Amino acid sequence: MSDKFLWVEKYSPQTIDECILPQGLKDEFNSIDEIPNMLFIGDAGVGKTTVANILCATKGVDLMFMNASMERGIDEVRTKIQTFASTVALFGSYKVILLDEADNLTPDAQKALRALVEHHQNNCRFILTCNYPYKLIDPLKSRLQEYYFTYPDNKTLKTEFVKRMLDIMVAEKVALEKTDVPHLQSLVNMYYPNWRKVIHQLQRCCASGSLDSSVLSKVQEEHISTLFSVMKAKNFTVVRNWIAENMAAGVSDADIVKSIYTSLKDYVVPQSIPQAVLVLADYQQKAAVVANQEINTVAMAVELMMQMEFK
Numbered sequence: 001m002s003d004k005f006l007w008v009e010k011y012s013p014q015t016i017d018e019c020i021l022p023q024g025l026k027d028e029f030n031s032i033d034e035i036p037n038m039l040f041i042g043d044a045g046v047g048k049t050t051v052a053n054i055l056c057a058t059k060g061v062d063l064m065f066m067n068a069s070m071e072r073g074i075d076e077v078r079t080k081i082q083t084f085a086s087t088v089a090l091f092g093s094y095k096v097i098l099l100d101e102a103d104n105l106t107p108d109a110q111k112a113l114r115a116l117v118e119h120h121q122n123n124c125r126f127i128l129t130c131n132y133p134y135k136l137i138d139p140l141k142s143r144l145q146e147y148y149f150t151y152p153d154n155k156t157l158k159t160e161f162v163k164r165m166l167d168i169m170v171a172e173k174v175a176l177e178k179t180d181v182p183h184l185q186s187l188v189n190m191y192y193p194n195w196r197k198v199i200h201q202l203q204r205c206c207a208s209g210s211l212d213s214s215v216l217s218k219v220q221e222e223h224i225s226t227l228f229s230v231m232k233a234k235n236f237t238v239v240r241n242w243i244a245e246n247m248a249a250g251v252s253d254a255d256i257v258k259s260i261y262t263s264l265k266d267y268v269v270p271q272s273i274p275q276a277v278l279v280l281a282d283y284q285q286k287a288a289v290v291a292n293q294e295i296n297t298v299a300m301a302v303e304l305m306m307q308m309e310f311k
Helices: 023-030 048-059 074-086 107-119 155-171 180-191 195-205 213-222 224-232 236-248 253-267 270-286 293-307
Strands: 038-041 062-067 095-100 124-130 145-148
Touching (some): 048 062, 048 095, 048 124, 062 074, 074 107, 074 124, 155 180, 155 195, 180 195, 213 224, 213 236, 224 253, 224 293, 236 293, 253 270, 253 293, 270 293
Parallel strands (some): 038 124, 038 145, 095 124
């Protein structure tokens, strides 16, 4: 494990008990004797793939990993998946296929997968992860046990993760100061419950050997809370620059829309939220046909800026 550079991989949990999960989910996973066909539903970075890998490692089963964002067509299902599912397991009585981001599978691939899940259930189990379950066809979902990785606004879970971050900093010999704890709490609050994002940003902030406040300030500027602040101030120039800089750094227009949507309750008065949702839906639809996504996203932010009442 020590040869891994990325902290998110180096300090990935090795057991279910090490995972930071709502207690109900943790109890369910710990009680599993034999892996069923499963569907893990939740936002990015909340631990879906980690839990799937732990379950397979704990049970000692053959595992094949596929990323449906890269291998999403019916040919991959008919060849790679079917070949693996139809052969005898080397270890144990069954094997497992972990299909990550399965909501990216084409409709035809999903139909083919549905048949494989049913046909090979005695020899092979399937674990699918997804962010958007509505993209999966019902006949496929009905063959899987659904597990929702939903996190309440829980101080205990946040505190647990701050402790995990401190442990990582100690292990990496990062210089610690008393003032670091509030900064770590701020990082968790910004990205909760996207643990992967928190760890990536922690490693970024600690690259100098201590928690760099200037890098942390940059991270905070990139956060969606900054966009809400400048929209509230009706500062068009900064709104446009924020969107341009984030999209240039690889943040997609869809990610910005989702971040705004999930954060509305924190920055906008309740009466303005329904209208804001209509604006987001309208520009999300336009995003499928516009020539320039940046201009479309800036236009969306401007309309929100003019129509919303902020807290």
